Every structure is written in structure tokens, then in C-alpha cells.
Amino acid sequence: MRKTWWKILGAVLVIYTTIAGLLLGVPHLNILNETIRNLYFHVPMWFAMIVLFTISVVYSVISLSSKKEIDDIRAVEAVNAGIIFGILGLITGAVWAKFTWGQFWSFDPKQNFAAISILLYFAYLVLRNAIDEEQKRAKISAIYNIFAFPMMVVLLFVLPRLQSSLHPGNGGNPGFNSYDLDSRMRMVFYPACLGWILIGYWIYTIRFRTRVLENKSNL
Template sequence: MNKTWWKILGSVLVIYTAIAGLLLGVPRLPILNESIRNLYFHVPMWFAMIVLFSISVFYSIKTLSSKSEIDDMKAVESVNAGIIFGLLGLVTGAIWAKFTWGDFWSFDPKQNFAAISVLLYFAYLILRNSIDEEQKRAKISAIYNIFAFPMMVVLLFVLPRLKDSLHPGNGGNPGFNSYDLDSRMRMVFYPACLGWILIGYWVYTIRFRLRSLENKAQANKD
């Protein structure tokens, strides 16, 4: 039970989010209207992605000092899990954009920079697959990951603020401040963020265990 409570909590929070997010009332805001409910799904995907990429950069730093295959494996599997949530963030954002802006992709600065952020980590995986020697692959990909993380932060949180955007808080759209994000939405939004982060971490642990089993099976064959 000690090892599974957080998995149960994550599952319960996500189920609660799905039900309460569709049934509880939301503020009647111009432009957003009922599509504001997507906040419970779209934004938590990015939080989960950022947490997973943070785990990855932590293990990349450890890899450089420990030269441990386990640390390298944890770094790459947290990236793999993070990319899943990054793609879900892009898809839920595109669907939201269709209902509020009229197009799935409007080349909005935040959309573009978010896509580039995910591509940064696709490049990380491509880099790894292009290097055969294990120690060299671990070292080079760890260094790339350490530089990719701050670039991702800049792309998501700094550069979009320097340009006009259709996203909430810009271009006439209401922002999710203390007035717009009322108590009803907070009751769903905060649990949604925690729930999806826990589910994201669970996905990462599953991927890591599967990769470990694959490596052991391969070692036994050799």
C-alpha cells in the first residue's frame, strides 16, 4: 500500500476531474464560453510535461557524475513520458483553439513556441539513437538535455510574453486571474494538475521498469 497510494490518488483525482470538469458550473466569459472547461485538461498536460522534463534533467546531471546506466535510463524514460504529455498538450490546445479562434493552428506565438519545445526533446531522442557507444551516448545526450531544459523554459514562459497572443490574458481574451478562475474552477483545476502529474510520473515508472526488463533480457541473451 505504501508504494501504491500515490497511484490511487492520481487515478481518483483524474476521474474526479473528468466528472466535475464536465458537470460543475464555470464562469460565463466572452470568447471562451463553455470551452473554458478544457483548462482542466490542457494546462495540466503542460505541468505534467514540465515535471517529467525536470526529473529528466536531474538524472542527466547525475549521469555525468555517476556514469550510471540506471540514471541515464531514468533520464531518457522521463523524456519519453514527458513527450507524451507534451503532445497531449498540443492536441488539447489545438482543439480548444478551433472552438475559440476558429482554427486548429493559428500560428499563435505560444502555440509555435510550445511546438518547438516538444521538438527539442524529439531531437534529444534522435541524438541518442544516432550514437552507438553507450558511455558516449549517455554523456552527450545528458549534456544536450541539461541545455534543452532552460531553453524549454524560455520558449514556454519568456518569449511568448514578449509578443501579442490570442491566449487568455492577451489580445482581448480574459485571463485566468482571481476573478476569472473562480472557486468552482479552483476545486477542479488544482486537483487536475496534481492528478495528471501523478499519472505522468506513473507512466514514467512503468516505462523505466519495462526498459530495465528489456535490458536484462538482452543481457541474458548475450
């Protein structure tokens, strides 16, 4: 029970926020209307992705000094799990854009930079698959990951704010907190973020354990 409480908590929070997100009342804002409920799903996906990529870069740094295969495996599996949530973030964002901006992809700066961020980590996986020698692969991919992470942060949080954007909180467009992210939404939004982060970490641990077992069976 001590080892699984956070998994139970993550599952409960996701179930709660899914049901509450669809049924509880929300503020009726211009253009957004009922689509504001997607905030409970779209934004937590990005938070989960960022947490997983953070775990990955931490283990990449550790693997450079430890030179242990286990640290390299932790780094790559965190990226694999993070990409899942990045793709879900793009999909939920595209659906939201369709109903608020009129098209799935409007080439908004935030959309473009988010897609580039995901491609950075796809490139990380391609780089790994292109190198056969184990130690060399671990070292080069770790170095790449260390540079990719700050680039991802700049692409998601810095560059969009320097340009005109349809996204809340970017390009002078006010964020939700400044115009009616009321207490009803906070009761769902914050638990949703925590719940999906825990689920993302759970997926990462499953992938990590599976990879370790596969490596042992190949010895």
C-alpha cells in the same frame, strides 16, 4: 499500500476532475463559454510534461557524475513520458483553439514556441538513436538535455510574454486568475494538475521498470 497510495490518489483525482470538469458549472466568459472546461485538461498536460522534463534533466546531471546506466535510463524514460503529455497538450490546445479562435493552428506565439519545445525533445531522442556507443551516447545526450531544459523554459514562459498573443497571461492578455477563475473552477483545476502529474510520473515509472527488465533480458 504504502507504495501505491499515490497511484490511487492520481487515478481518483483524474476521474473526479474529468467528471466534475464536464458536469459542474463554470463562469460564462465572452468567446470561451463552455470551452473554458478544457482548462482542466489542457493546462495539466503541460504541468505534467514540465515535471517529467525536470526529472529528466536532474538525472542527466546525475548521470554525468555517476556514469551509471540506470541514471541515463531514468533520464530518457522521463523524456519519453514527458513527450506524451506535450503532444496531448498540443492536441487539447488545438481543439480549444478551433472553438475559440476559429482554427486548430493560428500560429499564435504560444502555440509555435510550444511546438518548438516538443521538437527539442524529439531531437534529443534522435540524437540518442544516432550514437551507438553506450557511454558516449549517455554523456552527449545528458549534455544536450541540460541545455534543452532552460531553452524549453524560455520558449514556454518568457518569449510568449514578449509578443502579442491570444493566450491568457501572455502579451498583455490577462490570465484566468484576473478575470473570473472562480472557486468552482479552482476545486477542479488544482486537483486536475496534481492528478495528471501523478499519472505522468506513474507512466514514467512503468516505462523505466520495463526498460530495466529489457536490458536485463538482453544480457
